[in-house]
Amino acid sequence: MIPTSDGPAVVPSQVIRDIEELREEIRRHDQLYYTLDRPEISDTEYDRLFRRLEELEAQYPQVISPDSPTQRVGGKPLEKFEEHKHAMPMMSLSNAFDEPELYEFDARIGRALGRSNQIEYVIEPKLDGVAIELVYENGLLAIASTRGDGYTGEDVTSNIRTVKAIPLRLRAAGIFTNAPVIDVRGEVFMLRDEFARLNAARDEEGLPPFANPRNATAGSVRQLDPRTTAKRPLKFFAYGVGRVEAPLPEGQWDLLHGLHDLGLPVNLANSRLCRHTQDRTSIEVALEHFRQLEKIRHDLPYEIDGAVVKVNSLEAQTILGVKTRSPRWAVAFKFEPVQAITRILRIEIGVGRTGALTPVAVMEPVSVGGVTISRATLHNQDEIDRKDVREGDTVVIQRAGDVIPEVVSVVKDRRPDNGKPYTIPDECPVCGSHAVRPEGQVAKRCVNVSCPARLKETIRHFAARDAMDIEGLGVKLVEQLVDRNLVKDAADLYYLDEQTLAGLERMASKSASNLLDAIYGSRSVRVDRFLFALGIPLVGEHVARVLIEEFGDLDALTSAAPEELREVRGIGPEVAQSVANFFREPRNGEMIRRLLAAGIKPAPLEPVSPGPETPFSGKTVLFTGSISISRADAKKAVERLGGKVAGSVSRNTDYVVAGEDPGSKLDKAKDLGVVVLSESEFREMAGL
DNA sequence: CGACCTCGAGGTCA
DNA sequence: CTCGAGGTCG
Numbered sequence: 001m002i003p004t005s006d007g008p009a010v011v012p013s014q015v016i017r018d019i020e021e022l023r024e025e026i027r028r029h030d031q032l033y034y035t036l037d038r039p040e041i042s043d044t045e046y047d048r049l050f051r052r053l054e055e056l057e058a059q060y061p062q063v064i065s066p067d068s069p070t071q072r073v074g075g076k077p078l079e080k081f082e083e084h085k086h087a088m089p090m091m092s093l094s095n096a097f098d099e100p101e102l103y104e105f106d107a108r109i110g111r112a113l114g115r116s117n118q119i120e121y122v123i124e125p126k127l128d129g130v131a132i133e134l135v136y137e138n139g140l141l142a143i144a145s146t147r148g149d150g151y152t153g154e155d156v157t158s159n160i161r162t163v164k165a166i167p168l169r170l171r172a173a174g175i176f177t178n179a180p181v182i183d184v185r186g187e188v189f190m191l192r193d194e195f196a197r198l199n200a201a202r203d204e205e206g207l208p209p210f211a212n213p214r215n216a217t218a219g220s221v222r223q224l225d226p227r228t229t230a231k232r233p234l235k236f237f238a239y240g241v242g243r244v245e246a247p248l249p250e251g252q253w254d255l256l257h258g259l260h261d262l263g264l265p266v267n268l269a270n271s272r273l274c275r276h277t278q279d280r281t282s283i284e285v286a287l288e289h290f291r292q293l294e295k296i297r298h299d300l301p302y303e304i305d306g307a308v309v310k311v312n313s314l315e316a317q318t319i320l321g322v323k324t325r326s327p328r329w330a331v332a333f334k335f336e337p338v339q340a341i342t343r344i345l346r347i348e349i350g351v352g353r354t355g356a357l358t359p360v361a362v363m364e365p366v367s368v369g370g371v372t373i374s375r376a377t378l379h380n381q382d383e384i385d386r387k388d389v390r391e392g393d394t395v396v397i398q399r400a401g402d403v404i405p406e407v408v409s410v411v412k413d414r415r416p417d418n419g420k421p422y423t424i425p426d427e428c429p430v431c432g433s434h435a436v437r438p439e440g441q442v443a444k445r446c447v448n449v450s451c452p453a454r455l456k457e458t459i460r461h462f463a464a465r466d467a468m469d470i471e472g473l474g475v476k477l478v479e480q481l482v483d484r485n486l487v488k489d490a491a492d493l494y495y496l497d498e499q500t501l502a503g504l505e506r507m508a509s510k511s512a513s514n515l516l517d518a519i520y521g522s523r524s525v526r527v528d529r530f531l532f533a534l535g536i537p538l539v540g541e542h543v544a545r546v547l548i549e550e551f552g553d554l555d556a557l558t559s560a561a562p563e564e565l566r567e568v569r570g571i572g573p574e575v576a577q578s579v580a581n582f583f584r585e586p587r588n589g590e591m592i593r594r595l596l597a598a599g600i601k602p603a604p605l606e607p608v609s610p611g612p613e614t615p616f617s618g619k620t621v622l623f624t625g626s627i628s629i630s631r632a633d634a635k636k637a638v639e640r641l642g643g644k645v646a647g648s649v650s651r652n653t654d655y656v657v658a659g660e661d662p663g664s665k666l667d668k669a670k671d672l673g674v675v676v677l678s679e680s681e682f683r684e685m686a687g688l
Numbered sequence: 689c690g691a692c693c694t695c696g697a698g699g700t701c702a
Numbered sequence: 703c704t705c706g707a708g709g710t711c712g
Contacts, residue, residue: 030703138696255704292697305698350697350698351700352696352697352698353696353697354695354696354697356696356697358697358698360698360699371699371700371701372700373699373700374699374700375698375700376698376699377697377698377699377705378698379697379698379705379706380707381708383706391698399699404697404698404699404700404703404704405698405699405700406704406705441707441708442706442707442708443697443707537696538693538694538708539695540694540695540696541695542693542694542695543694549704569710569711570693570709570710570711571709571710572710572711573709573710574708574709574710575710576711618692624703631703646693647693647694647703647704648692648693648694648704650691650692650693651691651692652692652693665703665704
């Protein structure tokens with residue numbers, strides 16, 4: 001028998017039972033997965049259940065009901081969204097940006113209720129997503145709408161039905177059991193890694209990426225074709241109610257549990273009921289939880305921009321009432337923004353030691369993560385083109401890894417009409433020489449080897465702590481020395497005298513003699529440091545050491561042919577060529593001769609005695625976060641004990657030492673299963 | 689070619 | 703302290 005479009009006239013009652021059982025089973029697993037975060041079956045098993053239900057329903061279409069799990073994606077694309085008037089207005093929240101504002105909120109509540117410090121609060125993470133209201137009638141999802149202006153939003157039911165975390169039918173459990181009508185409010189959002197995957201997929205299809213998970217969510221919710229929304233990985237957390245035709249519980253905390261009992265996902269794991277204790281008021285308890293959230297925010301799979309603090313008692317909420325746009329009984333306590341919007345005043349060009357021209361955006365100062373930012377690197381031309389950054393642009397900036405400011409994106413609709421694409425100039429802004437970008441490289445470089453900008457950087461590098469370690473020779477001083485032609489290469493430093501220095505700013509006799517002492521003292525330097533100090537391109541601390549270990553001293557190295565250099569483990573053609581070129585250049589040879597003539601006596605490397613076995617012998621260690629001793633000292637300690645210090649985590653890393661405020665390296669270390677040490681554990685192992 | 693590492697460049701604050 | 707570029711190794 002071939003089923004007609006209406007299916008067989010009679011549906012066997014066994015089939016009806018099977019279908020209902022399957023639906024219930026699927027709903028149960030949806031709830032286990034989304035609401036309880038405790039899946040019992042694999043995705044494959046789930047898919048099998050789902051397909052079986054689909055097959056049965058295809059065979060007997062007349063039994064399909066709108067609350068069936070198969071009916072999430074329904075209908076055809078909409079022309080536009082209908083309006084939906086909220087039964088009770090969806091208010092926004094007033095913000096508190098710092099502790100005093102939060103305490104003020106608490107004080108206001110205390111005054112209004114006339115019993116200070118006894119008020120219970122509920123604190124919940126504030127997700128960065130899109131607020132949605134779900135109207136359930138007799139347990140079935142009837143309407144889903146956006147917040148809109150608070151009174152009227154858009155009816156996005158067909159889209160929201162595709163969000164698996166949102167039940168189409170509520171469970172009959174808990175305080176709200178069988179409420180004829182309940183308006184549930186919550187946040188639709190996207191997980192960070194799913195957002196990243198979505199953007200990667202868009203990139204492959206040549207579509208522009210979404211700026212952040214929030215935008216991606218908002219875009220997904222406002223799709224006219226629900227089939228598109230269905231493909232977006234949306235999640236949901238419920239946090240409150242509007243109209244409820246059922247008795248209300250005493251407080252917000254019970255309310256959250258009531259929603260959870262209905263089968264709705266609620267972020268209970270990161271919410272707290274805050275009661276005052278003997279030594280702390282309830283707002284202090286809330287604040288403590290807020291600090292906790294701030295600490296773990298980057299470990300959460302979704303983005304939060306703060307926390308919401310609500311007076312727990314619903315009765316008290318009623319007494320407190322509302323202001324025009326926001327309730328008086330709740331406040332959004334925001335984290336320091338890690339991103340900010342500002343304007344690029346101009347783009348400056350920096351010239352580095354290697355002659356690289358680096359564009360830097362000079363911006364209107366703005367506070368990001370508690371620090372005022374006014375400059376951010378734009379890296380290179382490719383980066384500028386990719387983001388299409390122009391002078392005068394309004395941009396979103398953030399601190400990469402919470403440290404180095406970077407331009408995230410341009411706010412295109414705020415671009416001035418006269419904005420022109422930016423190109424790094426073809427002349428060095430410092431010496432006017434030609435600047436070229438060699439084939440296959442990203443950087444444009446000034447070709448003039450004695451460009452003053454390059455010279456300054458070279459001297460600074462020479463004097464740096466890890467190199468010759470000349471204390472007192474800072475940027476300002478180098479600037480003056482070079483500009484007045486007192487120093488034309490590193491060797492000139494050793495021929496300075498007090499009289500010459502006396503003419504400089506901030507250089508009275510005391511500082512002058514200190515500086516001369518420092519320069520004089522630097523003459524006994526370990527030979528690998530000396531080599532590093534010369535600033536040969538591609539020769540950093542590590543390569544310098546490797547080369548010295550191989551050749552023993554400078555003499556042997558200066559006369560080495562590129563082929564000999566290549567023999568060395570870790571030295572490839574590029575480095576070999578760069579080293580050979582440097583020593584072949586007569587002026588460099590002359591400079592080295594003058595340095596040695598000035599009395600520099602490069603000390604040989606201490607022979608690497610095997611030494612006693614230590615906890616760090618042959619181990620690679622990495623530091624993240626701040627520790628109470630300096631990084632340099634920590635590094636020395638590890639090296640003294642026969643270990644190596646790395647800059648980035650890889651499978652070869654043996655230990656990661658995590659100090660205060662560890663960075664992303666800690667996450668990566670955990671991912672790779674690297675042993676993580678606390679500072680005290682490290683100190684103990686190192687015998688510090 | 690991918691994995692891993694080093695170099696070099698960037699910014700602010702105490 | 704982090705990132706991208708670029709270098710080296712297997």
